[in-house]
Amino acid sequence: EALQLLTASVHDVRYFASLLRGIGFSNRASVRFTADSGITVTVEEARTLLATSYIYADHFDEWAFNVDDLQAAPSQLSAPDIDRYATSFEIPLNTLLECLNIFGTANISSSSSTGSKYKQWRRADDASDDERGDEGRRPNANRIDQHFGSNEKRTSMRLTYAGPGHALTLVLAEDSSGPTTTCEISTFDSEPSLELPFDAEQTALKIIFKSSFWLRDALAELDPSCEKITLIANPVVDVRSAQRGVPAKPLFRIQGTGAFGSTEMDYPNDREVLETFECSRSVSFSYRFAYLSRTLRALQNSTKTSLRLEQEGLLSLQFLVPVPRPRGGMSDSFIEFRCLALDDDVAH
Numbered sequence: 001e002a003l004q005l006l007t008a009s010v011h012d013v014r015y016f017a018s019l020l021r022g023i024g025f026s027n028r029a030s031v032r033f034t035a036d037s038g039i040t041v042t043v044e045e046a047r048t049l050l051a052t053s054y055i056y057a058d059h060f061d062e063w064a065f066n067v068d069d070l071q072a073a074p075s076q077l078s079a080p081d082i083d084r085y086a087t088s089f090e091i092p093l094n095t096l097l098e099c100l101n102i103f104g105t106a107n108i109s110s111s112s113s114t115g116s117k118y119k120q121w122r123r124a125d126d127a128s129d130d131e132r133g134d135e136g137r138r139p140n141a142n143r144i145d146q147h148f149g150s151n152e153k154r155t156s157m158r159l160t161y162a163g164p165g166h167a168l169t170l171v172l173a174e175d176s177s178g179p180t181t182t183c184e185i186s187t188f189d190s191e192p193s194l195e196l197p198f199d200a201e202q203t204a205l206k207i208i209f210k211s212s213f214w215l216r217d218a219l220a221e222l223d224p225s226c227e228k229i230t231l232i233a234n235p236v237v238d239v240r241s242a243q244r245g246v247p248a249k250p251l252f253r254i255q256g257t258g259a260f261g262s263t264e265m266d267y268p269n270d271r272e273v274l275e276t277f278e279c280s281r282s283v284s285f286s287y288r289f290a291y292l293s294r295t296l297r298a299l300q301n302s303t304k305t306s307l308r309l310e311q312e313g314l315l316s317l318q319f320l321v322p323v324p325r326p327r328g329g330m331s332d333s334f335i336e337f338r339c340l341a342l343d344d345d346v347a348h
Contacts, residue, residue, distance in 0.1 A: 005087065006033050009062040009158040013172070015323045016055060016157065017106040020097055022298030022319070022335045023051040029093035030193050031168075033161065035065040035085040043093065044194040049291045050338045051298075059333065061326040062158075087161075089187040091168060099183040103174045105155045164189070196338040198308065198316050204283045205233045205309040207252060208276035212319065215307070216299040218254050218265045219292065226258040228342065230286040231309065235279045236269060251277070256289065275304075285313040285341040295319070298335040313341030 010016055019041075023029075026043040033039055038057035044050050057063040067084055100106045158171040167184040209215050222229070232253040239251050252267040252274070267273055295317055299305065302319035309315055317337045325331050 003066065003162070004064075004160045005066050005163040006159070006161045007062060007064045008039075008057075008060045008160075009156070010060050011154070011156045011326070012324075013100050013106050013155045013157045015059070015321075017097060017100045018301050019053045019055050019321060019323075019333055019335065020093065020100075022301060022321070023053050024093055024097060024297070025051070025294045027092050027094045029091055029096075030088060030190055031091050031187075032086060032088040033065065035067055038063070041093070042193065045291065045294070047194055048288075048340045049294060050194050050196045051294070051335065053335045054333055056331070056333060058325065059323050059331060087164065088190045089164065089168075090190055091185060091187050095185055096168075096170075099170055099172070099185065100155070100157065102172055102181055102183070103155045105174065161187075196314060196340070198310060198314060198338060202311040203278075203308055204280055204311050205231075205307070206276060206278040207233075207274055207307040209305040209307070210272060210275040212299050212302040212305045214267070214273055215305050216296065219296060219299070221265075222256040222263060222289065223258055223260065225260060226256040226263075226289040228257050228286045229289050229292050230255040230257065230284060231307075231315070232284045233279045233309070234282045236277070238282065239269070249282070252279075257286075258289075283309055283313075285309060285315070286344075287315060287339050287341060291339050295337050298337070302335070315339045315341065 023041065023043050026045055028043065030042045031039065032042075036057065038059065039055040040052055041055070042050065042052045065085075097106075154174070156173050156175075160169045160171075164187075166187070168187055170183040170185070171180055172183065173180040219229075230253075232250055232255060234249040234251060236251065239249050250266045251269050254265045254267075256263045269277065298319045298321075302321050304320040306318040306320075307316070308318075315338065317339075319335045319337075321333045321335060323331050323333045
């Protein structure tokens, strides 16, 4: 067997698949493996919307990155600085998601993933067939048990990658003693991609929603015919000092505008809704609704949301997603969306 640059395994692909599905609106995905950090997967749309999913190394039961075996891709041979601790490539994201769901068990229901208690995924009757035939099959399953480690019926995955020019290989099994499926997905050299750096020093607005449903419900209630969303915010001091007879300025407003009218949703200065609200100046920027609606799937599996606006209107949305640790307890990952404002707002 060829020496692998990366070997990673996880006993339940649902969380891994969920982090990928949250950015699954575009098929062309740029994947980056980093020795210590884990996996980042990035997609873009129309040079305006950039989405990145962060899947950390400690979310895997096994994570082995062989730095000594890392070779430069053909397109990188002339590059002066090659990162020896990372490698990147492009992959069809839809194909990867289809492979992960090959046994039909890679989906997480939003009610289970966003609740305050994290349920056991196994059903009470899941082990009945395995227990009846366990004695006859166990000797043949030891080799697979090393990677999947459990007899519960859920899709486990072992991922390997030999380096640039090689396919991404997935070995998937519904349980350690059942059938396995091997998928090989072609990879491609990374092409120059969209970069939307967010300058934290230029932050005009920062909001942390105590629960993601405060934003999710607002976006879900907008009419599908909505064309653009405008985010309006004012410093707390300006809201409090409103004069009599003058309409009060909103602390934070989401306004949806379309062919059939507009909808406005105002948020109160309430710590049960907005855990953090920092606004240095009045801001008003608009974005295409079609782009922001791409965030709904990521919102469904997140527990908290951070919204930031740069002085020039660049929007950053970060969604906190709970992920179980292999050895017990919960960890956090996140999905980030960045979106450029419509040009007419930036001009003003």
